[in-house]
Amino acid sequence: MLLREVEYVKPSSLADALAALAANDGARALAGGQTLINVMKARAASPDVLVDLNGLDELKGIELAADGTLSIGPMTTYAELVGSAEARARPILGEVCAQIADVQVRNRGTIGGNLCSNDPTNHLPPLMAAVGAELTIAGEDGERTVPASAFFLGVYMTAVQQGELLTRITVPAGKRDGFAAVTLGVDGTCIANAAASLDGSLRIALGCVDAVPVLVEAGSPDDVRAAVRAAKLDPPSDVHASGAYRAHLAEVLAERAARQAMR
Amino acid sequence: MEVTVTVNGTAYERDVEPRKLLIHFLRDDLDLTGSHIGCDTGNCGACSIIVDGVLVKSCMLLAVQADGSEIETVEGLADGDRLTELQQAFSDHHALQCGYCTPGMLMSATALLRANASPSDEEIKKALQGNICRCTGYWNIFEAVKSVAR
Ligand SMILES: Cc1cc2nc3c(=O)[nH]c(=O)nc-3n(C[C@H](O)[C@H](O)[C@H](O)COP(=O)(O)OP(=O)(O)OC[C@H]3O[C@@H](n4cnc5c(N)ncnc54)[C@H](O)[C@@H]3O)c2cc1C
Ligand code: FES
Ligand code: FES
Numbered sequence: 001m002l003l004r005e006v007e008y009v010k011p012s013s014l015a016d017a018l019a020a021l022a023a024n025d026g027a028r029a030l031a032g033g034q035t036l037i038n039v040m041k042a043r044a045a046s047p048d049v050l051v052d053l054n055g056l057d058e059l060k061g062i063e064l065a066a067d068g069t070l071s072i073g074p075m076t077t078y079a080e081l082v083g084s085a086e087a088r089a090r091p092i093l094g095e096v097c098a099q100i101a102d103v104q105v106r107n108r109g110t111i112g113g114n115l116c117s118n119d120p121t122n123h124l125p126p127l128m129a130a131v132g133a134e135l136t137i138a139g140e141d142g143e144r145t146v147p148a149s150a151f152f153l154g155v156y157m158t159a160v161q162q163g164e165l166l167t168r169i170t171v172p173a174g175k176r177d178g179f180a181a182v183t184l185g186v187d188g189t190c191i192a193n194a195a196a197s198l199d200g201s202l203r204i205a206l207g208c209v210d211a212v213p214v215l216v217e218a219g220s221p222d223d224v225r226a227a228v229r230a231a232k233l234d235p236p237s238d239v240h241a242s243g244a245y246r247a248h249l250a251e252v253l254a255e256r257a258a259r260q261a262m263r
Numbered sequence: 264m265e266v267t268v269t270v271n272g273t274a275y276e277r278d279v280e281p282r283k284l285l286i287h288f289l290r291d292d293l294d295l296t297g298s299h300i301g302c303d304t305g306n307c308g309a310c311s312i313i314v315d316g317v318l319v320k321s322c323m324l325l326a327v328q329a330d331g332s333e334i335e336t337v338e339g340l341a342d343g344d345r346l347t348e349l350q351q352a353f354s355d356h357h358a359l360q361c362g363y364c365t366p367g368m369l370m371s372a373t374a375l376l377r378a379n380a381s382p383s384d385e386e387i388k389k390a391l392q393g394n395i396c397r398c399t400g401y402w403n404i405f406e407a408v409k410s411v412a413r
Pocket of ligand 3: 358359360361362363364365395396397398399
């Protein structure tokens with residue numbers, strides 16, 4: 001497919017990238033391209049300028065602090081996270097990244113791109129909401145850090161505004177996590193998914209059932225299904241599942257994820 | 264924009280529009296038509312190539328993004344008429360019918376065997392997950408790859 005005409009820049013510093021994004025309302029960040037290139041083929045978006053983040057070493061890599069906090073650069077690919085010794089401090093992250101699509105997509109797709117595209121069927125928005133990740137957003141005027149609950153705003157919409165970039169994903173220490181999904185084929189697109197994390201009580205984030213991950217708290221796995229029912233989900237229907245079936249899956253998957261977290 | 268790449272050991276320099284996908288650059292500008300376009304949505308893997316040692320789908324990258332890189336495509340596998348062990352195994356095991364998916368399958372399996380010379384059955388299947396074949400039912404492809412695993 002021939003894309004619409006577009007300019008391309010590949011800055012070598014974060015400051016240059018932010019300047020390029022701020023200089024043009026039609027500028028868009030290009031991370032792994034595993035969503036954006038398809039969006040451009042479909043003409044669902046036609047940016048004037050692509051600002052390729054692949055030259056920014058500042059946005060790559062994973063650091064593990066002494067207290068177990070993980071600091072993940074948004075340009076880290078799924079494959080890099082899966083292979084990272086540091087990331088094993090929170091094993092669920094690698095476990096879930098290894099389930100996304102296929103080798104080729106995992107070799108290019110990035111943690112930051114997955115969160116910023118905020119497709120309701122993506123794997124990482126609910127996961128990051130459940131583990132209590134914090135997201136750092138930078139613009140030319142400085143940076144701010146928001147919790148996952150304030151990051152995901154709507155379908156394909158996040159707290160990252162035009163001219164800004166997600167620059168860091170901070171995941172607190174923890175090991176008692178779970179993730180469960182019903183997918184279209186092994187490692188395929190999620191029909192419904194749920195991530196759970198034990199942090200005092202169980203924090204569960206449900207994906208595919210609303211525009212943003214739905215957060216539910218429960219005291220124990222036995223209470224999870226009632227807690228999901230109390231959230232009064234009204235999921236969308238499509239060719240893969242009716243809304244009612246998705247709501248049912250959300251309950252089942254939330255309990256599975258919770259039981260994995262309690263193991 | 265000027266793009267300089269090495270493909271299968273040969274250096275190329277071309278003036279490329281940023282909107283051109285890497286697969287079109289290979290096929291149309293460099294006349295390397297071994298890599299195929301099946302879906303153009305990142306789903307089928309027929310366009311799989313290796314860029315700087317990393318397996319990617321070349322319909323999901325811009326040609327300008329490959330500037331400065333070393334690219335390997337299916338044309339680079341055989342040495343003249345001498346097939347690689349993997350290519351010969353595809354032939355021996357009838358791992359292709361129409362052959363449309365084969366360039367991508369070969370690149371995915373090549374990337375696997377380079378990283379892991381003795382993959383398990385599970386690892387072979389997982390490595391080929393991004394490649395769709397509409398003819399063979401996959402079994403012979405799996406057998407071919409397994410036959411060259413150590
Ligand atoms: C065949 C196929 C199957 C897939 N299956 C799944 C699946 O099952 N589950 C799943 O979760 N995903 C799936 N994906 C999507 C894939 O995971 C994408 O990689 C991901 O959604 C986007 O990441 P990216 O790095 O490719 O981002 P891009 O496509 O480059 O960017 C996506 C969006 O995020 C913005 N962006 C990227 N990085 C930043 C940043 N640091 N700051 C601000 N904005 C930014 C871009 O401007 C763009 O709007 C699939 C993709 C393909 C092609
Ligand atoms: S043509 Fe690239 S994945 Fe199908
Ligand atoms: S041999 Fe025909 S698609 Fe695979």
